[in-house]
Amino acid sequence: MDTTGTTFTARVYRVVAMIPYGKVTTFGAIARALGSPKSARMVGFALASIPGHLDLPAHRVLNRYGFLSGGWHFGHPDIMKAELEDEGVVVSGDYIVDLGVYFWDPGMDPEVDALREAHY
DNA sequence: AGTTTGACAGTAT
């Protein structure tokens, strides 16, 4: 793949890798940080295409409502839930995370913001 | 080489 960050997925990987321990973010936030708010779908698709050898904390990426959207991509939602709880993130029985507490906006990260400006 | 689908989100009715 392109490690220079030319493709959308490459940039997504980079942003996901920056998610702080114990924090979570959303597809829309990442897409918006990259300058394409409408491309939220691509973010999810990019994560679905993660090679695997890349140690990306994909379990920290949730949908807009804090729901573990990609739970079944880990084999079972409970796996993702366990990963998050292990980081101190409280996950409800319905696999929902309180974004008001654990949400991390990529747009507020200087490194991510620099990446966005590089795109323009 | 063209078509279809995919971890979503925002707007439009």
Place this chain on the structure above:
DNA sequence: GATACTGCCAAAC
């Protein structure tokens, strides 16, 4: 206020 439609880019078929 809730439901439906569109937009977006890349990868798999």
